[in-house]
Amino acid sequence: MMGMGFDLSVSNLCKKFSMGLAREKKSVHKIYRTKEIRTSSTTKKCKLPKSNLFLEPLLCAARVAKQVPQQHAITSVSLLRPLHHLKLIASSVIMEKPLETVNNSPPKEILEFVKYQGLGNDFLLVDNRDSMEPKISPQQAVKLCNRNFGVGADGVIFAMPGINGTDYSMRIFNSDGSEPEMCGNGIRCMARFVAELEDTIETKSYTIHTLAGLIIPQLRADGQVEVDMGPPVLNAADVPTKLLASQNGAVVKVPLQVEGQNWLVTCVSMGNPHCVIFAKDDGKGLEVNSLPLERIGPLFEHHEVFPARTNTEFIQVLSPTHVRMRVWERGAGATLACGTGACAVVVAGVLEAHIEKKCTVDLPGGPLEIEWRKNNHVYMTGPAEPVFKGKAFL
Numbered sequence: 001m002m003g004m005g006f007d008l009s010v011s012n013l014c015k016k017f018s019m020g021l022a023r024e025k026k027s028v029h030k031i032y033r034t035k036e037i038r039t040s041s042t043t044k045k046c047k048l049p050k051s052n053l054f055l056e057p058l059l060c061a062a063r064v065a066k067q068v069p070q071q072h073a074i075t076s077v078s079l080l081r082p083l084h085h086l087k088l089i090a091s092s093v094i095m096e097k098p099l100e101t102v103n104n105s106p107p108k109e110i111l112e113f114v115k116y117q118g119l120g121n122d123f124l125l126v127d128n129r130d131s132m133e134p135k136i137s138p139q140q141a142v143k144l145c146n147r148n149f150g151v152g153a154d155g156v157i158f159a160m161p162g163i164n165g166t167d168y169s170m171r172i173f174n175s176d177g178s179e180p181e182m183c184g185n186g187i188r189c190m191a192r193f194v195a196e197l198e199d200t201i202e203t204k205s206y207t208i209h210t211l212a213g214l215i216i217p218q219l220r221a222d223g224q225v226e227v228d229m230g231p232p233v234l235n236a237a238d239v240p241t242k243l244l245a246s247q248n249g250a251v252v253k254v255p256l257q258v259e260g261q262n263w264l265v266t267c268v269s270m271g272n273p274h275c276v277i278f279a280k281d282d283g284k285g286l287e288v289n290s291l292p293l294e295r296i297g298p299l300f301e302h303h304e305v306f307p308a309r310t311n312t313e314f315i316q317v318l319s320p321t322h323v324r325m326r327v328w329e330r331g332a333g334a335t336l337a338c339g340t341g342a343c344a345v346v347v348a349g350v351l352e353a354h355i356e357k358k359c360t361v362d363l364p365g366g367p368l369e370i371e372w373r374k375n376n377h378v379y380m381t382g383p384a385e386p387v388f389k390g391k392a393f394l
């Protein structure tokens with residue numbers, strides 16, 4: 001059984017505290033004394049400090065916490081006069097206390113993480129800078145990624161020491177526990193995460209070693225992250241796919257039968273495998289919003305022609321510089337965005353002569369700007385945002 005704890009951030013807590021005080025300003029001088037503090041096994045009468053209540057809410061909360069034994073979780077704080085914001089502080093104290101002692105259960109391991117999202121593709125970022133071994137196992141990642149029994153995420157990303165002269169290494173587990181070579185949205189999140197760990201606000205770039213090779217994200221002044229995603233891999237055996245090549249070793253617009261229909265697929269690896277589809281063999285463009293993704297996605301992912309499984313992108317061309325995409329990700333299912341997928345789509349779209357080399361890819365979670373440049377590298381630009389910090393039982 002796994003439990004969760006979420007920290008309110010210090011600034012949020014202070015904001016909420018001051019809002020509470022503003023509402024109750026008149027009574028603020030009369031509410032210093034608590035009636036009782038209930039813990040999981042005791043009820044204790046105690047006082048709150050008279051001073052600092054306004055200026056140092058966290059200190060005040062810590063003092064409340066100190067008045068009960070460490071091993072007990074505070075379950076409620078009741079006051080002589082009701083004070084809404086103090087309850088908030090008390091509940092944050094519960095989260096600050098050792099979570100493993102709640103309900104007298106034996107101590108459990110705790111994982112600290114920061115949740116990030118890039119266009120709704122969400123990840124738990126783990127500070128793994130002290131080891132080349134991921135702090136959790138693939139099985140634990142599966143539990144944490146579960147949206148009902150865990151925190152909820154499309155994957156867990158580990159920020160690790162760099163190798164071969166790089167600043168950092170990145171590894172990632174999908175929500176099914178499998179390990180992909182690369183993750184486009186994830187590496188933007190990773191760049192923001194390590195900048196936060198380093199406490200830097202510079203618009204700097206990082207060299208990051210991944211299982212797909214060197215990737216270079218650059219933090220921009222406007223908050224977006226531009227990533228040099230490296231060159232696409234087109235040779236069929238390297239993608240990998242068993243489909244027969246149709247164009248200089250590459251699989252371009254090759255029919256693949258799924259559910260009794262022939263889909264025209266182009267296979268591209270951005271370190272991880274992608275199968276990109278603009279049309280069925282009737283030649284008509286796709287209406288991506290009406291596709292039964294949950295039904296057909298797994299049929300492509302596990303198709304025998306993809307020995308390492310595949311990510312699959314379904315594309316509707318809106319103009320030569322603008323496409324709409326829906327994705328079924330290997331190991332994660334239907335996600336709101338896929339960065340490596342968007343890069344593969346632009347490469348496939350150029351090979352199939354649908355679009356130009358610089359293109360906006362609209363995903364359910366928002367747009368990504370992709371450019372396949374003259375140096376044969378693909379560049380991706382998009383957002384990455386922190387959502388919350390947390391601690392989870394493993």
Ligand SMILES: N[C@@H](CCC[C@H](N)C(=O)O)C(=O)O
Nearest residue numbers: 180183184185272338339340
């Ligand atoms: N969402 C990611 C891709 C994550 C890995 C993928 N599921 C795979 O197994 O290859 C992205 O933004 O690129």
